[in-house]
Amino acid sequence: MKRISVLSMGFAAVLALTAHAQSPDVPKLADVAGRYAITQSSRIGFTVGQVGGGGIKGVFGNFAGTFDLRADDLAHSAVSFELRPESVSTGQARIDNFLRSGAVFDTTHFDRISFRSARVEQTGRDTARIVGTLTAKGRSSSETFDVTLANRQGNRITFNVTGRIFRSRYGMDVGTPIYSNVVQFDMLINGQR
Amino acid sequence: MRDAADRYGRGTIILHWLIAVLILGLLVLGFVMTRPWIDPALQFSLYQWHKSFGMLTLLLAVVRLLHSLLGARVRPPTGLGHLERRMSKAMHLLLATLAVIVPLAGWAVASASPLEIPTFAFNLIDVPHLPLQKSDAGEAFWSTTHARLAYSILALVALHSTAALYHHYGRRDDVLLRMLGRAKTPAGKPSTECVP
Ligand code: HEM
Numbered sequence: 359m360k361r362i363s364v365l366s367m368g369f370a371a372v373l374a375l376t377a378h379a380q381s382p383d384v385p386k387l388a389d390v391a392g393r394y395a396i397t398q399s400s401r402i403g404f405t406v407g408q409v410g411g412g413g414i415k416g417v418f419g420n421f422a423g424t425f426d427l428r429a430d431d432l433a434h435s436a437v438s439f440e441l442r443p444e445s446v447s448t449g450q451a452r453i454d455n456f457l458r459s460g461a462v463f464d465t466t467h468f469d470r471i472s473f474r475s476a477r478v479e480q481t482g483r484d485t486a487r488i489v490g491t492l493t494a495k496g497r498s499s500s501e502t503f504d505v506t507l508a509n510r511q512g513n514r515i516t517f518n519v520t521g522r523i524f525r526s527r528y529g530m531d532v533g534t535p536i537y538s539n540v541v542q543f544d545m546l547i548n549g550q551r
Numbered sequence: 552m553r554d555a556a557d558r559y560g561r562g563t564i565i566l567h568w569l570i571a572v573l574i575l576g577l578l579v580l581g582f583v584m585t586r587p588w589i590d591p592a593l594q595f596s597l598y599q600w601h602k603s604f605g606m607l608t609l610l611l612a613v614v615r616l617l618h619s620l621l622g623a624r625v626r627p628p629t630g631l632g633h634l635e636r637r638m639s640k641a642m643h644l645l646l647a648t649l650a651v652i653v654p655l656a657g658w659a660v661a662s663a664s665p666l667e668i669p670t671f672a673f674n675l676i677d678v679p680h681l682p683l684q685k686s687d688a689g690e691a692f693w694s695t696t697h698a699r700l701a702y703s704i705l706a707l708v709a710l711h712s713t714a715a716l717y718h719h720y721g722r723r724d725d726v727l728l729r730m731l732g733r734a735k736t737p738a739g740k741p742s743t744e745c746v747p
Pocket of ligand 1: 573574575577578579580581582585598601602603604605606608609650653654655656657658659660661670694695697698701702
């Protein structure tokens with residue numbers, strides 16, 4: 359479910375660029391337009407809260423994706439992201455194995471989680487919202503990610519992407535209400551043109 | 552719950568059978584949920600039920616232990632030898648104590664585990680962890696202790712039930728009946744005396 363954020367980042371970048379087109383300190387949209395590959399230096403982090411505070415924090419180490427920033431048509435910029443749920447890591451092997459099992463990701467039968475953007479909406483000077491379809495464990499649902507442009511240098515661009523996913527939509531609601539139904543994604547997406 | 556000299560109060564009887572059913576249920580649940588072949592989602596939820604009913608048992612067992620230590624004693628059945636009396640007293644005290652210690656050890660398993668899975672009793676009460684250091688070794692220690700004590704209680708329950716059945720069918724006294732609240736015979740008199 360974490361792949362979604364990557365897509366969102368791409369959109370955010372597009373938005374940010376458009377927004378900045380008017381001010382002199384902001385990169386011109388034409389400067390940042392292009393097709394970016396999401397690099398391995400990105401961080402796909404997530405948190406699931408638990409009763410009494412604290413919770414499970416983890417990352418996905420194996421992912422890939424691209425985003426297309428369109429100079430002329432921000433709304434049709436596109437993000438495509440995929441991650442391998444077996445690469446989940448929480449620092450607790452027993453929790454990782456539980457997440458990989460049929461109780462949660464069921465990685466034997468569903469080895470990928472994917473996100474495809476449908477549209478991008480600019481929400482601020484350097485922020486955007488990406489709406490798209492998240493597919494996990496054989497179920498697809500529309501999800502929204504918030505993107506903030508974090509950095510841009512030459513052909514590299516970085517976005518912060520956050521999103522709240524209800525795991526019950528993907529048949530992963532084991533452990534509720536001890537563990538929250540909401541998976542909070544907090545991602546740093548690095549793109550390379 | 553007040554007990555007369557020759558009969559148990561209603562509260563004592565209810566508590567006795569409630570704890571008995573809970574402990575037997577928890578033994579079965581504890582055994583099943585720890586089998587390695589069990590479905591992981593089902594396993595998670597069985598663990599949570601086990602912890603919820605286990606905490607309830609702890610609460611009831613503390614009440615029962617205090618009551619048996621502080622409350623009035625029901626007279627022992629007549630015809631028991633000195634050794635038999637002492638053995639049965641010791642057995643009852645041991646069972647009542649283990650009924651407290653076994654769930655405490657279970658609580659220690661959950662508390663020492665580095666997984667820090669909350670004990671959210673019946674999805675209502677967030678039971679705090681005992682102040683134990685969290686480590687895999689600590690969890691393993693308490694897990695073994697909890698399992699050994701739990702299966703010891705099962706062995707003692709088997710002896711205790713055999714003794715109760717022996718009283719009923721062998722000695723034909725009212726020891727089992729009075730814990731069922733059905734003893735009709737005068738205090739201390741074996742029920743056989745009522746049979747012509
Ligand atoms: C009278 C009450 C209880 C009884 C009779 C009981 C019995 C058992 C039994 C038979 C097992 C399986 C042991 C094995 O084969 O490995 C078990 C495991 C367990 N019990 Fe209990 N239990 C009680 C109360 C509790 C309580 C109150 C808690 C926690 C709040 C608890 C937590 C656990 C846990 C976490 C395990 C699994 C240990 C492991 O993974 O090895 N139990 N219990």
